[in-house]
Each structure stands twice: as structure tokens, then as C-alpha cells.
Amino acid sequence: MAEAMQERRTDYGPPHYEQFLPPVVKENYGKWKYHEIVKPGVMVHVSESGAELYTVRAASGRLISIDKIRMYCDLADKYCDGYVRFTSRHNIEFLTPKKENVDPLIKDLKDMGHPVGGIGNAISAIVHTQGWVHCHSAATDASGVVKAVMDDLIEYFEERKLPGKLRIALACCLNMCGAVHCSDIAILGIHRRPPRIDHANLKKVCEIPNLSASCPTAAIRPAEVEGHPSVEVLEEQCMFCANCYTVCPAMPLADPLNDGVSIWVGGKVSNARHEPMFSKLAIPFLPNNPPRWPEVTEAVRNLVELWAKNAKKYERMGEWIERIGWPKFFKMSGIEFEKVHIDDFKHAGLTFKRSTHLTF
Amino acid sequence: MADKLPNTPKLDELEKGKWPSFVKEIKMAAKKSPMCADLLGQLEKSYTEKVGYWKHGGIVGVMGYGGGVIGRYSALPKEFPNVSHFHTMRVNQPAGWYYNTEALRKICDIWEKHGSGITNLHGSTGDLVLLGTRTEELEPIFDELQKINFDIGGSGSDVRTPSCCCGQSRCEWACYDTMAACHDFTMEYQDELHRPAFPYKFKFKFSGCPNDCVASIARSDMSLIGTWRDSIQQDDAEVKAYVDGGLDIEEDVISRCPGKCMAWDGKKLEIDNSFCRRCMHCINVMPKALRPGKDRGATILLGSKAPIVEGALLSSVLIPFIKMEAPYQELKDIIERIWDVWSEEGKNRERVGEFIQRVGMGNFLEAIEVEPVAEMVAHPRENPYIFYEEFFEEDDDEEGDKG
Numbered sequence: 159m160a161e162a163m164q165e166r167r168t169d170y171g172p173p174h175y176e177q178f179l180p181p182v183v184k185e186n187y188g189k190w191k192y193h194e195i196v197k198p199g200v201m202v203h204v205s206e207s208g209a210e211l212y213t214v215r216a217a218s219g220r221l222i223s224i225d226k227i228r229m230y231c232d233l234a235d236k237y238c239d240g241y242v243r244f245t246s247r248h249n250i251e252f253l254t255p256k257k258e259n260v261d262p263l264i265k266d267l268k269d270m271g272h273p274v275g276g277i278g279n280a281i282s283a284i285v286h287t288q289g290w291v292h293c294h295s296a297a298t299d300a301s302g303v304v305k306a307v308m309d310d311l312i313e314y315f316e317e318r319k320l321p322g323k324l325r326i327a328l329a330c331c332l333n334m335c336g337a338v339h340c341s342d343i344a345i346l347g348i349h350r351r352p353p354r355i356d357h358a359n360l361k362k363v364c365e366i367p368n369l370s371a372s373c374p375t376a377a378i379r380p381a382e383v384e385g386h387p388s389v390e391v392l393e394e395q396c397m398f399c400a401n402c403y404t405v406c407p408a409m410p411l412a413d414p415l416n417d418g419v420s421i422w423v424g425g426k427v428s429n430a431r432h433e434p435m436f437s438k439l440a441i442p443f444l445p446n447n448p449p450r451w452p453e454v455t456e457a458v459r460n461l462v463e464l465w466a467k468n469a470k471k472y473e474r475m476g477e478w479i480e481r482i483g484w485p486k487f488f489k490m491s492g493i494e495f496e497k498v499h500i501d502d503f504k505h506a507g508l509t510f511k512r513s514t515h516l517t518f
Numbered sequence: 519m520a521d522k523l524p525n526t527p528k529l530d531e532l533e534k535g536k537w538p539s540f541v542k543e544i545k546m547a548a549k550k551s552p553m554c555a556d557l558l559g560q561l562e563k564s565y566t567e568k569v570g571y572w573k574h575g576g577i578v579g580v581m582g583y584g585g586g587v588i589g590r591y592s593a594l595p596k597e598f599p600n601v602s603h604f605h606t607m608r609v610n611q612p613a614g615w616y617y618n619t620e621a622l623r624k625i626c627d628i629w630e631k632h633g634s635g636i637t638n639l640h641g642s643t644g645d646l647v648l649l650g651t652r653t654e655e656l657e658p659i660f661d662e663l664q665k666i667n668f669d670i671g672g673s674g675s676d677v678r679t680p681s682c683c684c685g686q687s688r689c690e691w692a693c694y695d696t697m698a699a700c701h702d703f704t705m706e707y708q709d710e711l712h713r714p715a716f717p718y719k720f721k722f723k724f725s726g727c728p729n730d731c732v733a734s735i736a737r738s739d740m741s742l743i744g745t746w747r748d749s750i751q752q753d754d755a756e757v758k759a760y761v762d763g764g765l766d767i768e769e770d771v772i773s774r775c776p777g778k779c780m781a782w783d784g785k786k787l788e789i790d791n792s793f794c795r796r797c798m799h800c801i802n803v804m805p806k807a808l809r810p811g812k813d814r815g816a817t818i819l820l821g822s823k824a825p826i827v828e829g830a831l832l833s834s835v836l837i838p839f840i841k842m843e844a845p846y847q848e849l850k851d852i853i854e855r856i857w858d859v860w861s862e863e864g865k866n867r868e869r870v871g872e873f874i875q876r877v878g879m880g881n882f883l884e885a886i887e888v889e890p891v892a893e894m895v896a897h898p899r900e901n902p903y904i905f906y907e908e909f910f911e912e913d914d915d916e917e918g919d920k921g
């Protein structure tokens with residue numbers, strides 16, 4: 159028995175990172191002194207020892223084939239002694255102490271179809287989730303919207319012509335696997351139709367008390383429907399969060415007629431200057447219009463350009479809006495302010511304007 | 519085999535344009551994997567009908583683990599039989615997402631043999647995600663991963679795979695060794711990571727400084743963000759060089775300082791460090807001139823999450839400053855007390871942040887034996903409905919000692 163246990167190891171954890179560090183990184187670990195952005199997508203870090211480390215950051219689509227990974231590996235072998243790293247925003251980074259490798263590497267990356275950029279006052283890659291490629295819960299696709307938006311905004315990835323950093327994130331439902339709720343611009347898939355209950359099967363696949371308890375607004379009540387023990391949903395109480403669907407497959411919300419995309423703005427996670435902030439609702443609904451989601455790409459571009467034109471240097475989207483005030487933001491953006499912009503969940507009162515500090 | 523690819527006019531549209539195309543990637547994989555050909559077919563149908571075709575996840579896994587694999591089944595198995603199973607395996611990434619090509623190539627070989635050939639580098643929690651395989655392939659994949667010393671990550675109500683910024687490996691601002699800490703915590707909590715036993719998920723994210731590159735304050739139940747206690751290290755000659763080089767120090771640095779603790783007299787920059795909020799702005803703008811102080815550690819914050827179930831939260835301060843040195847015992851003791859209380863009293867699918875909202879931060883602190891300090895709040899309470907726990911009675915003696 160002891161042998162059998164030994165044969166199959168568990169819980170050995172990830173490999174230690176040290177074996178994957180390029181020698182120059184290992185030698186200068188904790189000794190980096192400063193860095194400079196050399197040009198779009200390229201920075202150099204300089205160590206106390208004088209050693210230099212060039213980083214080239216390239217875009218990737220996050221959904222990557224093994225043959226593409228092998229192509230990355232070929233580049234890493236050719237230019238970076240066989241080491242490569244990835245960022246939290248799905249970019250790929252090539253690190254090398256050799257300055258002369260930078261330009262040929264960039265050329266090879268571009269030939270491969272991977273633009274270089276996303277460092278400094280630029281748009282970095284869009285953090286995103288699975289969408290129709292792999293998730294049951296999606297109200298929109300993820301990769302497709304991201305591809306369409308970034309094709310359109312590519313100049314802001316490849317150049318550094320924005321007043322500050324701009325972080326865009328996309329989640330295809332309110333589960334927000336990508337936790338988009340603190341982004342300069344968040345693209346969020348939303349459902350707008352209450353769950354369609356599969357009464358005949360509900361009892362077989364779900365526990366009714368758990369299901370009732372899962373609803374944040376207590377909209378779900380046990381009920382017998384068409385002779386089946388099932389539940390009913392008080393539809394006017396439903397806010398389409400899909401908590402019920404997460405615990406019970408017999409409560410699907412996806413619906414081509416009503417699913418779509420909402421746009422939120424002004425969030426940030428960095429502590430630089432202003433404290434971290436949540437994104438706030440700008441555009442309640444845009445339709446799913448694959449393959450290129452033109453309404454979404456246009457809306458995002460308008461927001462980016464409005465901010466770029468009006469913000470002061472280093473001012474993030476949320477800092478800019480806070481300075482000018484939300485009424486001005488709605489006026490300047492031409493986005494209509496509607497009932498749904500006013501919060502009506504918990505703590506909604508904290509979001510009301512409680513002063514006469516108004517601009518006209 | 520390319521001629522067997524389904525007709526996908528809508529997806530083909532997304533092969534155009536400058537941003538890397540995921541459609542090209544799936545097609546590349548489809549040359550070798552019939553799974554990816556059916557994936558294209560099903561996805562094209564989604565693009566036409568504007569709805570997804572995946573069924574609710576099922577419970578699948580590898581022996582001895584309770585997490586790390588997400589079951590996925592097509593809702594249209596007759597039409598797209600090769601994606602009737604399309605499970606995901608989360609592989610725990612090395613800290614900082616560094617790889618050598620040897621390791622990456624081995625992972626590719628495993629995935630070519632046993633899966634769809636499509637991956638996410640990386641998933642939003644941080645794992646290297648292998649996207650799409652059949653139930654009967656799970657054990658063989660784990661077997662092969664084991665041979666190259668890669669383990670699987672978390673899923674469900676457990677510790678999720680921790681992640682960190684590149685920290686001291688490349689960043690001069692890292693106030694502690696994020697990669698060492700991330701690896702240490704990942705190893706320490708293997709059991710909690712692989713066997714779901716909590717009310718809901720628990721995420722750790724390690725950022726080396728308040729720039730918070732891994733979004734820990736928004737995306738992790740415990741956010742460990744590097745900071746310093748002493749003064750910003752300042753090189754006056756370099757400050758001057760920035761100004762001489764055209765930096766508008768008044769407008770771009772001083773007027774943006776949230777602590778309003780900086781002054782420039784035309785020659786020298788004065789920082790009143792006792793009012794510095796450790797926001798990083800001035801350091802970000804003048805990396806050659808200013809650096810975080812030398813007495814470094816981390817601020818520990820607790821409780822952030824996305825909206826599901828009760829609304830989104832940002833993490834809030836639990837420990838204003840702690841030294842981040844192995845074996846991190848003081849912190850781990852607190853973490854284990856948090857898990858005890860939350861596991862005992864948390865409701866099903868209640869994140870620790872929501873749990874704190876429900877029971878009250880004060881009560882929670884008492885339960886985990888952490889003293890309340892003013893750094894934990896944006897401001898003290900405004901509402902006078904205070905739950906005092908004791909009161910005097912007429913026959914108490916003068917000290918108020920009962921009995």
C-alpha cells in the first residue's frame with residue numbers, strides 16, 4: 159500500500175520558479191535600480207550592478223494553440239536563451255540582456271502577427287474570460303469582442319499617445335471570472351430575461367432549498383408547476399444575476415433576443431494618486447452583433463478618445479470623470495442618462511449626489 | 519486535414535485585423551485535432567444564433583484531487599461529437615509566469631497527445647489552462663504532468679491557485695519577494711488548494727508595491743501589497759535631471775500627490791514622508807530619482823470579490839504593515855484563524871468579504887484575534903446604533919465589576 163501511494167504523487171505543487179529564470183534575472187534578483195521605456199513595448203531595467211535587461215512585450219490572443227507556443231519557444235531559444243514569461247494581462251514577454259536582439263525579435267514577432275506594445279501610457283491587452291468558446295454561463299463571447307475592440311484600438315497599443323494608462327477588461331457574465339469591476343473600461347455581458355425554468359427536470363438536477371437560498375433578492379420560491387415539484391420566480395424581483403443558474407442547470411438565462419453587452423467606466427486597481435475605484439455604468443446595453451460587435455467597438459473607441467482628449471497627464475478615466483463630475487461626463491459623451499443608471503441594490507443611497515456641488 | 523474544417527464565414531471575419539486572432543489559433547490546432555474542428559463548428563453556430571452551446575459543468579477530476587478540472591460538455595453532442603466532452607485542466611503556473619522552452623514544449627507535447635491543442639496563457643486566476651479534453655484522458659494527462667513536475671491548480675470552494683507580479687525578479691519597486699511568497703504559500707496550502715472544504719473560493723494575490731499589477735485589491739480574498747514604512751529614497755541630482763529634462767514637476771508630480779506632502783522650491787524636492795500615502799505616483803513618474811524606502815514589507819487586505827453573490831467588494835486593510843519574511847508564520851497563523859471562523863460560520867457560497875459584512879468587521883476581528891486599528895477604516899462609523907455588549911446595573915460596585 160505504501161508503494162502504491164508513492165507511485166502516484168499528489169500535492170507536489172508547481173515547479174519552483176527559480177529554474178525558469180534567465181541567468182541575468184537570477185543574478186540581479188532584488189537588485190534592480192530603475193527602468194526606462196525605450197520605445198513602445200520595450201523597456202530596459204538597469205541593475206545596481208550595471209547589468210541591463212530588455213523586455214519586449216507582445217500581444218497575444220490568450221487563446222493560444224500549442225503550435226503557436228512552440229513558435230514562441232523558437233523565438234525564445236533564438237533571442238532569449240530559452241526563457242520566456244507571460245503577464246497577468248495575457249501578454250507574452252521576451253527578456254534578454256542583449257540590446258542587439260531587440261529589433262530582430264520585434265520584427266519576427268510582427269511577422270508572426272503579434273504586435274508589440276502595451277507598456278506605459280498605452281492600452282494593455284484586454285483581460286478576458288471564456289465566452290462562447292468554453293462557458294455555459296456566457297451572455298456574450300469574450301475572444302471575439304476582444305479581437306474586434308483591439309483591432310480597432312491597435313494604435314493605442316502600439317503607440318504611447320494616451321494621457322495615462324488605460325485598462326480594459328471583459329467578462330462575459332456577472333460571475334466576472336476576470337473581475338472586470340475595477341477597470342477604466344469594463345465590457346460586461348449581461349442577461350436581461352428571467353430564467354426559463356425546466357420544471358420537468360428541476361427536481362432531478364437541483365436541490366430546491368439550495369436553489370431558493372441562492373437568489374440575492376429572494377425571488378425564487380418552491381412551487382408545484384404542471385404537477386412537478388419545482389420553483390417559481392417572482393419576475394419583477396429578478397435582476398438577471400444568474401446565481402440560480404450557477405447552482406441549478408434547470409434555470410438557464412441565456413437568450414439571444416435579450417443577451418448583450420454593458421459598458422462600465424472609471425475603475426482602477428492601482429493606488430497611484432486616487433485610491434482604487436469600482437467601474438460605474440456608462441452604457442446599459444448594446445446588442446450582441448457578431449462577428450465584429452460594431453456597436454461595442456464604436457462605443458469603446460468614443461470613450462477612449464473622449465478621455466484622451468480631455469484628461470490631464472496621468473489622469474486615469476475615473477480620476478478625470480471625478481474631476482469633471484458625472485453630469486459633464488454624460489453630456490460630453492452623449493450617453494443618455496436613464497433610470498437604470500441609478501443604483502437600487504444595497505447601499506444605493508451612498509451613490510446619490512448628497513451636496514450642491516454641481517456644474518452647469 | 520485542413521479541408522475537413524467546417525465552413526465558418528463569421529469566424530473567418532475575425533482572422534482579419536492586426537490583433538492576434540484566436541480563430542487562427544483554433545484553426546491551427548484543428549489541423550491536428552478533430553476537437554478543434556468541432557469547436558469551430560459549434561462556435562460558428564454561436565456566432566449565428568447569438569447564444570452559447572455548453573452545458574453546465576459536470577463533476578470530473580483526477581484521483582485524489584477535488585479540484586483543478588472543470589467538466590464541460592457540449593449541448594449539441596450529436597452535431598459536434600468531438601466536443602461532447604471538452605473539459606478544462608488548470609495547471610498551476612510557476613510563480614511570476616516564467617518558463618523555459620523545454621518545460622513549455624513538454625506541456626505542448628502532452629496536450630497534443632491528450633487534448634485539443636488549445637490553451638489559455640493564462641486563465642484569469644493565473645493557471646496555465648489546458649482547454650478541452652475527454653474524461654478518459656484526465657488521468658493520463660495528470661500522469662504525464664507529474665513526470666515533468668507540474669501539478670494542477672484549484673477550482674471550486676478551495677484555495678484558488680495563488681498568483682503574483684514579477685516582483686524582485688525584474689521590478690525595482692517590489693517591496694518584498696512576491697515570487698518567493700507566492701510559491702511558499704502555494705506549497706504550504708496544497709491540501710486546501712486541491713480539496714475544496716471552504717464555504718466558497720479563497721484567492722491570494724501578491725503584488726510587490728501599491729501599483730498592484732496583479733489587481734490583488736480587486737481580485738483576491740487576501741491581497742498582499744508591498745509597501746514601506748520609512749522615507750522614500752531620494753536622489754536630488756536625478757530629480758533635478760528630470761526637471762531639466764522638461765518634467766513639469768509642479769503639475770505632473772506635486773499637484774497629483776494625494777498626500778499633499780511634496781514641495782518644490784525650484785531647486786530641491788521636499789517630501790514630508792510622515793504624510794506620504796505610499797501611492798507610488800511620484801516614484802512612477804521619476805523612477806531614477808525616487809524609490810520606495812528601505813524598511814519594506816506589505817499591507818495585508820482582505821475580502822475583495824466580483825459581484826456574485828451579494829455585490830462586488832474591494833479588499834480592506836487587515837494588517838497595515840507586516841514584514842514579509844519566510845516562513846511568514848505570524849501571517850499564516852492569522853490566515854488559519856480566518857479559515858477556521860469562516861469555515862465554521864460562513865454560509866454556502868459566501869466569500870470571506872461577504873461573511874465579514876454579515877457578521878460585522880468588529881466581531882470578525884475579535885474572532886480571529888486581531889486588534890482593531892484606525893487604518894482599517896476609511897472613517898469611523900457615522901451611525902449611532904452601536905451594539906454595546908455590556909452595561910452597568912445599579913448594584914455594580916464602583917469599578918463596574920460585575921459580581
Ligand code: SF4
Nearest residue numbers: 288293296330331335
Ligand atoms: S465570466 Fe461568466 S460566462 Fe464568462 S467565463 Fe466566467 S462564468 Fe463563464
Ligand code: SF4
Nearest residue numbers: 373396397399400402
Ligand atoms: S437570476 Fe438572480 S435574481 Fe433572477 S431569479 Fe436567478 S438568482 Fe434570483
Ligand code: SF4
Nearest residue numbers: 683689692726727731
Ligand atoms: S506591483 Fe509593483 S512591484 Fe509588482 S510588478 Fe507592479 S510595479 Fe513592480
Ligand code: SF4
Nearest residue numbers: 775794795797798800
Ligand atoms: S508616493 Fe504618493 S503620496 Fe507619497 S509623496 Fe509620492 S505622490 Fe505623494
